[in-house]
Each structure stands twice: as C-alpha cells, then as structure tokens.
Amino acid sequence: MRVFVVMLCLFCVSLLNAQVTDNFSDGDFTGNPVWTLSSASDFSVGASQLKSANTTTNSNFYISTTNTLTSNCTWEFWVNLQFSTSGSNYVDAYLISDNSNLLASNINGYFVRIGNTFDDILLYKSTAGAQAILIDGVNVSVASASNNLIKIKVTRTSANLFTLERDMTGTGSSYFSEGTITDATFSTSTTFGFAIKQSTASFFGKHLLMILTLLR
Numbered sequence: 001m002r003v004f005v006v007m008l009c010l011f012c013v014s015l016l017n018a019q020v021t022d023n024f025s026d027g028d029f030t031g032n033p034v035w036t037l038s039s040a041s042d043f044s045v046g047a048s049q050l051k052s053a054n055t056t057t058n059s060n061f062y063i064s065t066t067n068t069l070t071s072n073c074t075w076e077f078w079v080n081l082q083f084s085t086s087g088s089n090y091v092d093a094y095l096i097s098d099n100s101n102l103l104a105s106n107i108n109g110y111f112v113r114i115g116n117t118f119d120d121i122l123l124y125k126s127t128a129g130a131q132a133i134l135i136d137g138v139n140v141s142v143a144s145a146s147n148n149l150i151k152i153k154v155t156r157t158s159a160n161l162f163t164l165e166r167d168m169t170g171t172g173s174s175y176f177s178e179g180t181i182t183d184a185t186f187s188t189s190t191t192f193g194f195a196i197k198q199s200t201a202s203f204f205g206k207h208l209l210m211i212l213t214l215l216r
Contacts, residue, residue: 019069019216020192024050033065036100036193052207057200058088062102064193070096071187072158073216078170081148082206085115088199092124095154096189103195105129108186111195112154112164115142121152121178123164125185135164137178151175160184 022033025048029035037043038061042054054061075095083089090113094102097109106129113122119142123135142148149170155163161182165175196207 024048035063035065038062055204060197062195064100064191067192070189071156074155076153078151084145085119085142087117090115092195094193097191100191102193121166134181135179
C-alpha cells in the first residue's frame with residue numbers, strides 16, 4: 001500500500017522569534033495558531049498529528065496559517081514521502097504567499113515543490129499565479145517508492161539570497177545544496193502553508209504533519 005507521510009519541523013536561531021509554531025498537541029488547528037483549510041473535512045488532528053482526510057481522487061487541498069517573515073530567516077522541515085512521487089502526487093510548501101488560499105490562481109510568493117515529474121526538490125516563484133523555477137534540484141533525488149526521508153532547509157538573507165538545501169537522511173546533519181539564487185521580487189507575506197496534490201484513493205488519509213515551527 002502506498003503511504004504518504006509528511007512530518008514537518010521548521011527551526012531557526014531562536015524560539016523567541018518564532019513566527020509559526022504548532023505541534024498539534026492541543027488536538028486542533030483552530031488556535032495557537034489558527035489554520036485556514038481548503039475544507040473542514042480535508043484534515044483532522046489526533047495523537048499530536050495533523051492528518052489529511054480528503055477522499056476525492058485527482059484533488060488538490062491545502063492548510064495555511066499567518067506568516068509575515070520574508071527575509072533574514074530560515075524555513076526548515078522534515079518530510080517522509082512513502083510513495084513514488086509524480087506529476088500527480090507532490091507537496092508544495094509555501095514559504096511566502098499573499099493569499100491564504102493556496103489553491104488560488106493569482107498567488108504572489110515562493111514555494112518548494114517536493115516530488116513531481118522528475119522526482120526532485122525545487123524552489124519556485126509564483127507571480128500572479130504564473131510559476132517559474134528559481135532553483136532546479138537534482139532529478140530523482142526523491143527516489144524511493146516507499147520511504148523518502150528528507151529534511152529541507154531554505155534560507156533567505158537580508159540581501160534576498162535564497163539557498164535551498166536537502167538532507168536525504170532526514171537528520172539535518174548532511175545537507176546538500178540544491179543551489180542559490182538572488183530574487184527580490186516579493187518582500188511581503190501573509191501566509192505560510194502546504195498544498196497537496198493527490199491522484200488516487202491510495203493516498204487518502206496518508207498525509208501526517210508533526211511539529212511545525214518557522215522562525216527568524
């Protein structure tokens with residue numbers, strides 16, 4: 001059986017400056033922080049985990065929360081994708097967005113795509129919904145059909161230099177740089193979150209998220 005597990009950990013220099021932090025131990029996504037969902041039935045919370053509950057084939061759904069950090073900060077998260085990624089099964093992690101609806105057609109911002117056709121990890125820019133690759137990761141880096149343990153880190157300096165790194169051990173001790181790029185197009189944000197694309201019933205209820213923190 002294909003299993004899609006996403007466990008997310010975002011860390012930075014100081015917890016005192018955390019913009020987003022949630023381990024879902026409170027049993028909900030309605031406070032501390034408040035999350036916006038594509039539909040109330042798309043996610044559930046249990047055992048300190050956020051779990052997808054969307055049961056529609058060929059669907060897209062999302063969860064997002066407030067974030068205004070855009071530079072001089074780090075986003076770091078751990079994922080385990082226990083299936084073969086494809087153009088119909090991947091995750092977009094929106095670091096910066098001007099719209100809490102991560103399925104909107106006119107988003108301005110930046111996101112990391114994990115998976116897709118070439119089974120890689122990429123940094124994208126979305127300009128009024130038009131998506132362009134900024135950093136094109138190594139093809140087939142998301143290679144396993146059952147267990148892709150990955151820790152991803154994105155930093156953006158005050159000079160707008162983005163660095164995309166990934167650690168395929170999932171430990172954060174062996175980062176490999178996918179590349180760097182300077183882009184100053186967007187310097188404001190309202191939202192951080194995840195958009196999920198799934199194809200068949202094999203993926204229903206197979207998205208789990210744990211411990212989420214974004215800090216400067």
